Amino acid sequence: MTNGTWNRLQADVIAPGLCTQCGSCVGLSEGCLQFQEKRGIPLVTRTGKEGDIPQAAYDACPARFCPYPALNDFAFGKRPSQWLCGVVEKSFIGHATEETVRKNGASGGVISAILLHLLETGRITGAVCLQLGKTRPWLAEPVIARSREDVLACAQSVYSLTPVNTILAAMGKEEGPLAYVGLPDQVASIRKLQRMGHSSVRNVRYVLGPYMGTQMTFEAIRSFLRSHGVRSEEEIASLRYRAGEWPGHLEIALKDGRLLRAEKFHYNYLIPFFITSGSLQLVDFTNELTDISVGDAWSPQYEKRKGGFSVVLARSERAMELLADMRGMGLLALDELPFEQVLDMHGHMLDFKKRGSFIRNARHRIRPAYGYAPASIPLSRKAVEAVISALFALGRTTMARWVVEHIPLRVLGPCFNGLRKAWKALSKPTKRRGLRNMSFAVES
Numbered sequence: 065m066t067n068g069t070w071n072r073l074q075a076d077v078i079a080p081g082l083c084t085q086c087g088s089c090v091g092l093s094e095g096c097l098q099f100q101e102k103r104g105i106p107l108v109t110r111t112g113k114e115g116d117i118p119q120a121a122y123d124a125c126p127a128r129f130c131p132y133p134a135l136n137d138f139a140f141g142k143r144p145s146q147w148l149c150g151v152v153e154k155s156f157i158g159h160a161t162e163e164t165v166r167k168n169g170a171s172g173g174v175i176s177a178i179l180l181h182l183l184e185t186g187r188i189t190g191a192v193c194l195q196l197g198k199t200r201p202w203l204a205e206p207v208i209a210r211s212r213e214d215v216l217a218c219a220q221s222v223y224s225l226t227p228v229n230t231i232l233a234a235m236g237k238e239e240g241p242l243a244y245v246g247l248p249d250q251v252a253s254i255r256k257l258q259r260m261g262h263s264s265v266r267n268v269r270y271v272l273g274p275y276m277g278t279q280m281t282f283e284a285i286r287s288f289l290r291s292h293g294v295r296s297e298e299e300i301a302s303l304r305y306r307a308g309e310w311p312g313h314l315e316i317a318l319k320d321g322r323l324l325r326a327e328k329f330h331y332n333y334l335i336p337f338f339i340t341s342g343s344l345q346l347v348d349f350t351n352e353l354t355d356i357s358v359g360d361a362w363s364p365q366y367e368k369r370k371g372g373f374s375v376v377l378a379r380s381e382r383a384m385e386l387l388a389d390m391r392g393m394g395l396l397a398l399d400e401l402p403f404e405q406v407l408d409m410h411g412h413m414l415d416f417k418k419r420g421s422f423i424r425n426a427r428h429r430i431r432p433a434y435g436y437a438p439a440s441i442p443l444s445r446k447a448v449e450a451v452i453s454a455l456f457a458l459g460r461t462t463m464a465r466w467v468v469e470h471i472p473l474r475v476l477g478p479c480f481n482g483l484r485k486a487w488k489a490l491s492k493p494t495k496r497r498g499l500r501n502m503s504f505a506v507e508s
Contacts, residue, residue: 080429083342086127087206089124091229093118094116104225124253124256127345131507132436136151143506148407148500149352149406150348151379154387155402159174161394171311171373174376174396178386178396180215181393192245193209193215194207195218197302232257236266276346277343277349287465289324301319307325309372311360314326314328332480344456347421347434350410356376361373362410415495423445442498445497448495
């Protein structure tokens, strides 16, 4: 019923502030729902169209109920032996061997290389991914890439909140097999729909995705522009979040010819001020329900070599076969990586999700249900989270945002990076203690 589905979305997801803006409810609403931006955040609202909102628009939502144990059973036929990274058959370090693809990607170009291979071998007829600048230079939109040019146009990461699953209605009209690229909550929704047997995802054959730790609203870009005396995104001619040699830099070309640039670890100063609520809520960092997930290889030995290296996690037999084929054909350079190194590269963010998110979610009146949770969290870790949450709360204030916009980037960027490193070093003993051996209570 029209009001029934909408009322449940309102009561369980929207009003409690749990919506992660994955886009599924809008994509499945048959035109009855839409996103309207408010201060950089896409908010779900009703359109003027009358009619029933399908029950699937509620059932596919990953924000309130997202049963990871059952979804692992469905996607992989088993559950993880550990819940830090999900099911992992093999882990690798590597990159695309074609330099154009590698340099065009956010790190090693692995996802782009996989999509190109799937298209060129006829295993898929299209790939669902994000394209930045298709209709407006600063706007990322979900598209179905059907050619090499399309895939390369979708390369790179997009760090502003974008509801990919608004494209579900278009996906349902596709005849040929598809690959799908999305963030953890978006992927979880796809798996929920597959488990339901929904027509919108009937042709999805491969599910890929990047790691996702933190994400920002588009207000972060507007703030960055204001700090350089630019009053509107309408003055942007082009935008890239990871331009140049890995790890890359934010690069904004303006219509007046100016070029604004900031190193990745310098423009990360925006995170505490514009982090999304979904980033703080979601417990999945490594995109656990994909066939293949990919993250930056944050390790001194790879960072020094430059060029771009990725951690690649293969989670299914289909993924193993695909990666073996591509390595054998010389399309991917892959070296098997011990799982301990996978944990070491991203221990800080794994803790942020696997302990921090559960601490933060416990404060909600209505809490997300993931089907598992840490058996226990030390009081020392809860104390660290209190500091983190206080910093985020301060960053959300109008005064803090105004102040940060009036500090020159040449001062702010290095200072933030120094503080980031100091904080990681200070909190590392507490955040890493017991992380690898965490036990979880899992629903049967």
